[in-house]
Amino acid sequence: MKALIFAAGLGERMRPLTDHTPKPLLPVADTPLIEWHLQRLAALGIVEVVINTSWLAEQFPRQLGDGSRWGLRLHFSHEGPVPLETGGGMYNALPLLGDAPFIAVNGDIWSDFDFARLPSTLDGLAHLVMVDNPEHHPRGDFILGQDGQLRDDGDAPRLTFAGIGLYRPSLLQDWQTVIGDVQGSDAVPPRFKLAPLLRAAMALEAVSGQHHAGAWTDVGTPQRLQQLDARLRGTGG
Numbered sequence: 001m002k003a004l005i006f007a008a009g010l011g012e013r014m015r016p017l018t019d020h021t022p023k024p025l026l027p028v029a030d031t032p033l034i035e036w037h038l039q040r041l042a043a044l045g046i047v048e049v050v051i052n053t054s055w056l057a058e059q060f061p062r063q064l065g066d067g068s069r070w071g072l073r074l075h076f077s078h079e080g081p082v083p084l085e086t087g088g089g090m091y092n093a094l095p096l097l098g099d100a101p102f103i104a105v106n107g108d109i110w111s112d113f114d115f116a117r118l119p120s121t122l123d124g125l126a127h128l129v130m131v132d133n134p135e136h137h138p139r140g141d142f143i144l145g146q147d148g149q150l151r152d153d154g155d156a157p158r159l160t161f162a163g164i165g166l167y168r169p170s171l172l173q174d175w176q177t178v179i180g181d182v183q184g185s186d187a188v189p190p191r192f193k194l195a196p197l198l199r200a201a202m203a204l205e206a207v208s209g210q211h212h213a214g215a216w217t218d219v220g221t222p223q224r225l226q227q228l229d230a231r232l233r234g235t236g237g
Contacts, residue, residue, distance in 0.1 A: 003046050004090065005037055006081040006163075007107035008054035013220055024055045024107030025063055026163040026225060029232035032063065032217060034107045043224070044115040046103070050075045050096045053056075054083040057106050079189070086194035087179070091172045094118040099169055106163030110228055111216040118166050124206035126198060130159035131216045142202070150209040152199045162216055170199055 009176055011018030023237060024034035032053070041049055046166030049072050053060050057078050067074035077093040084092055090104065101122045103115060111131075119127055133140045142150045178200045179192045201207045217228045 001046060001100065001102060002010040002048045002050065003041050003103040003105065004050045004097060005034060005105055005107045006052060006053065006086060006089060006091055007060065008052045008057075008079050008089055009036060010055045010109065011108075011233065012224060017222055017225070020056070022053075022059055024217070025059060026219070027226060028110060028229045033037050033110060035065070036110060037105050037107065038064070038070050038072060040113075041103070041105075044074055045107070046072070046115075048073045048075065050077055050093045051107075052077040052084075052089045052093055053124070054079045054081065058144065063181055082191070084189055085193045087172065087175060087197060088146075089191060090167070090194060091192075092189045093174060094169050094172065096170065097104060100187050101166055102167055104167055108219050109163045109211070109217065110219060110232075111164065112164060112214045113162065113164055113216070115164075117210070117212075119208075122166050122168060124204070124208055125168050125171040125201045125204075126167070127208045127210070128198070129162040129164040129211050129212050130209050131162045133158070133160045134216075134218065136218070136220070142223070144209045148208050149205050149209070150202055150207045161208045161216070162212060164212075171201060206226055 007024040010022035014023050025032045051060055053076055060097045061076060064074055075096045077096055113129060114208050130144050137160050141161045142152055143158055146151055175197060178196050185206050199209055217224060
């Protein structure tokens, strides 16, 4: 199995920290955010990891090399000066990811989630890791049913998508049917969000999920980065 790390964002909410450093390369407890993911993916036995890049893209191979220090082979999927959003970024990386299910993780989160807890087989089109709603996102994203299926409709409490998932490439096969005339969807390569495709797949009961009750942080602001750094230094990670 291969893995994709989303690392192409502009990091606008993290400025001025991201003026000269891409957000996934910002250090927490002396280790860049993205390297925490690389360590855990390597521990799972993953060998090939694709990293999509845009903002300050040249810093990633300079910092990470070829991945050999973790026993990995890194491939960089450059998106140009304008990021392609999550859907476009995943679609653009498919030639490097192949035809089998793959793991995808946001490069700007930190979690103690063990990737070995992901299912060994994928019955539907996607499987998402969900977490309790943080203070900055109290409404959550999706409903995790007792049957393990994720849904976008209903009155049950919602959980927040952790930015960790398992995907089939076929999730993006008919992306234009779902995305339609969204601005940028006719660009080459196309630029579109992944969430509409996930919601369409949920309507077909093709997206499963699991709840992670452990540590998780969306490192979206300098304050959250500082808090995470202090917590990891205090607990040893």
